[in-house]
Amino acid sequence: MRRVPKLTDYVEIAAAEYIRETGRDELDSRWIAEFFQDNGVLDDYPQLDLVAFYALVQKAVAKHVDRAGKQARRHVDWMTRLERRLHKG
Numbered sequence: 001m002r003r004v005p006k007l008t009d010y011v012e013i014a015a016a017e018y019i020r021e022t023g024r025d026e027l028d029s030r031w032i033a034e035f036f037q038d039n040g041v042l043d044d045y046p047q048l049d050l051v052a053f054y055a056l057v058q059k060a061v062a063k064h065v066d067r068a069g070k071q072a073r074r075h076v077d078w079m080t081r082l083e084r085r086l087h088k089g
Contacts, residue, residue, distance in 0.1 A: 004044045011053075014039075015060035025065040027058045 014035050018027060032054050036042055041053060 005040075007041075007045060007048070007056075010039070010041050010044075011056045011060050014053075014057045015064055018057070018061060019064055025061060027054060027061055029054065032057055 014032065017035070018024075018031060022028070022031070033050060036050050036053055041048065
């Protein structure tokens with residue numbers, strides 16, 4: 001018997017794939033509809049509607065983008081501090 005993935009697994013996979021494929025932070029409705037049908041979400045969670053899944057994935061995409069932005073800002077701050085130290089000494 002096949003183990004049904006948790007809904008959160010589908011959400012995280014969809015968010016990661018979307019960001020990797022498109023690099024965008026605004027979820028495309030056609031893309032998510034295709035993922036919803038082609039990746040088994042509809043089969044495994046027939047009670048879940050596409051609009052609800054879209055909202056969950058959009059929230060995950062926003063979280064991933066926010067986290068990446070914070071990491072990038074920390075890296076730029078670190079590089080700026082390093083550059084200042086190199087120019088002082």
